Amino acid sequence: MTRHATAIRAFGVAAGGIAVYSAMDAIMKGLSIASGAYAAVLWRSLAGVALLAPVYLARRRPWPTAAALRLHLARGATGGASVVLFFWGLVRVPMAQGVALTFLAPLIALFLAALTLGERIRRAAIGGSLVASLGVLAIAAGQVQARASGDMVLGSLAILAASVLYAGSLILLRRQAQAADPLEVALFTSVVLSGLLLLAAPRFGAWPSASQLPSIGVAALLGSISAVALAWAYARAEAQVLAPVEYTAFVWSALLGWLVFDERVSPYTVAGACLIIAGCLVAIRGPSPGPQTEAAL
Incomplete structure (x- = not known):
């Protein structure tokens, strides 16, 4: 299979992974409304470990290397x-708006790569960031026009903070996917997340009700399928090739938000999403720059 064909296949698998993840988002929003985000993520992660661990052990895979374990932990x-x-944040804002704000992550990842990998920030990235900033302002204007509550503003700020962290995880995912197979990536990410969340579970966690168990199981299954699909794709194509596939989540989130939560997508959110997407596409176009030299500093 040629490199181009491999990239197309990886893009298709990643697109499927995003669609599955969007369905999980809708389930997790319902669980977060009922029990809180901390408890919902904790129980989904534990269910994910329960689903993936038997498969991993049955394959008799070797224990991850020290380098891979450090990546899994990070x-x-x-x-x-x-x-x-x-x-x-998603509990407090419509799904489409929340997902639109996460589209900043690929753009933020470019700047994080400059800080952590020594890559030069190109003019396109700076221009793209300005366009994307207009998108964030458009969404904020929509909140002002709609006289958004303090909770909705806090929710948007939380999602913006989540986007910064997600950008860091995208850089780590590329390295993680090259150091381990997709099943290992999905399993050990869930193991680390579950272990960290259990530390504060006595204070922030809550036992799920019997009626929530099926939703937790389905969310864990969908999350695991998506994690394996994305890890498989990122092992076979560059992040800049796969970054645009993230934007398909807006269509899914708008549809699911309408069907499940009766949410309406405002023109401000659509305009903001389009500007953010345009900014990211401007920023990631063209060849990746080489690392900085002392003369360039």
């Missing part, structure tokens, strides 16, 4: 904080 911690903040 991404589990970063992604875990991002997920809790995201679902805490």
Whole structure:
């Protein structure tokens, strides 16, 4: 299979993973409304470990290397904080608006790569960030026009913070996916997340009701399928190739928000999402720049 064909296949698998993850988002929003985001993420993560661990053990895979374990720990911690903040915010804002704000993550990842990997920030990235900033302002204007409550504003700020952390997890995912197979990535990310959340479970956690168990199981299954799909795709294509697939989540979130929560998508949210997407596409176009040299500093 040619490199181009592999990239197309990876893009398709990633698109499927995003669709599945969007369905999980809708279930998790319902669980977060009922029990709180912390408890919902905790029980979904534990259910994910219960689903994936038997499969991993049955394959008799070797224990992860020390380097892979460090990546699993780093991404589990970063992604875990991002997920809790995201679902805490999603309880307070419409799904489409919350997902639109997460589209900043690929753009933020470019700047994080400059800080952590020594890559030069290109003019396109700066221009793209300005366009995307207009998108955030458009969404904020929609909140002002709708006289959004303090809770909705806090929810939007939490999702923006989650986007920064998610950007970091995207950089780690690329390295993680190259160091381990997709099943290992999905399992150990859930293991790390579950372990960290259990530390504060006595204070912030809550036992799920019997009626919530099926939803937790389905959310864990969908989350595991999505995690494996995305890890598989990121192992076979560059992040800049797969970044645009994240934007398909807006369509799914708008549809599911309407069907499940009777949410309406405002023109401000649509305009903001389009500007953020345009900014990200401007920023990631063209070849990746090389690392900085002393002469360039």
